[in-house]
Amino acid sequence: MPLKLEARNLNFFYGSQQVLFDNCLPVEEKKITAVIGPSGCGKSTFLRVCNRIFELYRDQRAEGELLLDGVNVLSSEIDVLELRRNIGMIFQKPTPFPMSVFDNVAYPLKLHFKLSRSETHNRVEQALRGASLWEEVKDKLKASGLALSGGQQQRLCIARAIAAEPEVLLMDEPTSALDPLATGKIEELMVELKKRFTIMVVTHNMQQAARISDATAFFYKGIIIEYGATTRIFTNPVNRKTEEYITGRFG
Amino acid sequence: MKKKKLFKRKLANHIFRIFSLLAVLLASAAMLVIVSHVIRAGCKALSPGFFLNPSKPYGVPDSGIANALLGSMMITLGAALLATPPAICAGIYLAEFRDHPKVTAVLRFSANVMMGMPSVLVGLFVYILMVVPAGHFSGLAASVALAIIMFPVVMRTTEDMLGMVPYALREASLAIGMTRTRTTLKIICRSARKGLITGILLALARVSGETAPLLFTALFADSWPGDYLSGPTPNMPVLITEYSTNSPFAAMHQAGWGAALVITVLVLALNIGTRILFREKRHAP
Numbered sequence: 001m002p003l004k005l006e007a008r009n010l011n012f013f014y015g016s017q018q019v020l021f022d023n024c025l026p027v028e029e030k031k032i033t034a035v036i037g038p039s040g041c042g043k044s045t046f047l048r049v050c051n052r053i054f055e056l057y058r059d060q061r062a063e064g065e066l067l068l069d070g071v072n073v074l075s076s077e078i079d080v081l082e083l084r085r086n087i088g089m090i091f092q093k094p095t096p097f098p099m100s101v102f103d104n105v106a107y108p109l110k111l112h113f114k115l116s117r118s119e120t121h122n123r124v125e126q127a128l129r130g131a132s133l134w135e136e137v138k139d140k141l142k143a144s145g146l147a148l149s150g151g152q153q154q155r156l157c158i159a160r161a162i163a164a165e166p167e168v169l170l171m172d173e174p175t176s177a178l179d180p181l182a183t184g185k186i187e188e189l190m191v192e193l194k195k196r197f198t199i200m201v202v203t204h205n206m207q208q209a210a211r212i213s214d215a216t217a218f219f220y221k222g223i224i225i226e227y228g229a230t231t232r233i234f235t236n237p238v239n240r241k242t243e244e245y246i247t248g249r250f251g
Numbered sequence: 252m253k254k255k256k257l258f259k260r261k262l263a264n265h266i267f268r269i270f271s272l273l274a275v276l277l278a279s280a281a282m283l284v285i286v287s288h289v290i291r292a293g294c295k296a297l298s299p300g301f302f303l304n305p306s307k308p309y310g311v312p313d314s315g316i317a318n319a320l321l322g323s324m325m326i327t328l329g330a331a332l333l334a335t336p337p338a339i340c341a342g343i344y345l346a347e348f349r350d351h352p353k354v355t356a357v358l359r360f361s362a363n364v365m366m367g368m369p370s371v372l373v374g375l376f377v378y379i380l381m382v383v384p385a386g387h388f389s390g391l392a393a394s395v396a397l398a399i400i401m402f403p404v405v406m407r408t409t410e411d412m413l414g415m416v417p418y419a420l421r422e423a424s425l426a427i428g429m430t431r432t433r434t435t436l437k438i439i440c441r442s443a444r445k446g447l448i449t450g451i452l453l454a455l456a457r458v459s460g461e462t463a464p465l466l467f468t469a470l471f472a473d474s475w476p477g478d479y480l481s482g483p484t485p486n487m488p489v490l491i492t493e494y495s496t497n498s499p500f501a502a503m504h505q506a507g508w509g510a511a512l513v514i515t516v517l518v519l520a521l522n523i524g525t526r527i528l529f530r531e532k533r534h535a536p
Contacts, residue, residue: 053426058350084428095423098442108427157423164427 296509342409
């Protein structure tokens with residue numbers, strides 16, 4: 001199976017404090033890779049390196065290599081805007097923009113593609129359908145994105161991310177702010193989405209990782225303790241720490 | 252022993268509460284006395300002609316405040332146009348671009364100093380800078396003076412309002428490949444839009460009653476404010492000052508009270524209206 005993303009000896013620093021240590025992680029194409037581990041172990045940080053969003057903060061710094069299709073995205077020659085179009089991100093709390101449902105999804109389109117009006121409309125519909133939201137919002141495309149429910153807002157953010165036609169989706173605890181029903185919908189959607197995208201998801205929910213992911217990486221104190229097929233990690237973990245964590249003895 | 256302690260604590264609590272209440276009453280009583288006196292003394296001057304006619308020298312019939320009202324509007328509007336764009340830009344710099352913490356600290360400190368500066372100094376400054384070289388008073392000079400007073404207020408409000416927009420929204424915007432500039436203008440400012448407009452309107456309400464800077468710049472004239480760019484421009488604060496302190500005639504004192512009532516009502520309406528219109532509706536973003 002080809003690798004979409006690959007971390008090679010990735011180190012990360014908040015100022016002088018190191019939080020990721022020599023991370024090596026292969027991420028397979030069109031699979032869901034779950035990133036699990038106790039709070040503060042560097043899961044989110046790892047995700048935030050992939051699209052270089054950490055660069056918003058001046059004291060954060062990454063070293064090592066992170067390859068996307070074999071090209072190091074941490075290189076200074078990479079066009080960050082194009083990288084972020086190619087790697088979408090979904091956050092823990094839904095982050096709809098203060099504009100209409102339609103404009104939320106049309107925004108990345110206007111930004112990255114030159115499209116006619118009808119073509120934009122088509123793409124917005126496709127993206128909303130892709131995020132299983134179309135049926136619920138097709139009659140209120142002009143309503144504010146902030147007026148939707150939490151679960152709908154999160155799917156709106158997913159629609160916005162896939163409208164830019166990325167290849168990778170990073171999801172940072174995408175369901176931890178949602179109720180079980182909305183969570184179920186997002187999980188179904190993720191399984192559907194992996195046909196088209198490579199997905200990395202950070203989750204605190206062991207069942208979720210077991211249900212939807214193909215591969216799982218266990219982070220502990222900034223170190224990747226164990227990585228492998230999800231079924232193997234959950235049934236037959238090699239490392240004692242991994243076993244303790246997935247059986248709920250700490251975390 | 253325990254009971255005594257409890258009693259002491261309760262007593263202290265009561266005393267403190269009573270003092271706080273008294274302080275609140277005192278503060279609101281001052282406002283009530285001022286407003287009620289302005290209403291009582293001012294309402295006698297009010298008539299349709301008072302609002303429609305321009306001011307005239309003492310003794311000429313049908314004198315009003317229409318020219319001063321119009322002049323004041325031109326001066327404050329001019330101030331808003333001059334101050335708002337650069338103040339918002341400066342506020343955006345303070346809130347969004349923290350690459351140079353020292354520059355930011357200096358800017359913020361000087362804004363605080365400017366906010367505490369007596370307005371008479373600002374008036375004197377503009378008088379020396381604009382009125383003396385030009386050889387004439389003007390409404391424009393008054394707008395510049397008021398703009399200088401508005402600038403730090405609007406800048407700090409902008410910074411505060413943008414600072415209240417959650418960081419997640421900035422990250423979400425950048426994460427779909429948007430530039431910093433577009434993120435700031437299209438997403439962050441848009442989120443904070445209500446707060447920004449409120450800040451501008453409240454700053455306007457604040458400067459619209461400023462008198463000292465106008466004495467040095469706009470001065471006054473018993474004419475329509477056609478000379479906004481090149482001559483003395485009638486305005487409400489100076490009209491009130493002139494009529495109540497520089498005139499021996501009771502009719503002018505009364506007109507002064509009338510004008511005071513009008514400006515009080517207008518500023519109150521702007522204040523209260525702004526707060527009601529843009530009452531912050533909080534939605535979890």
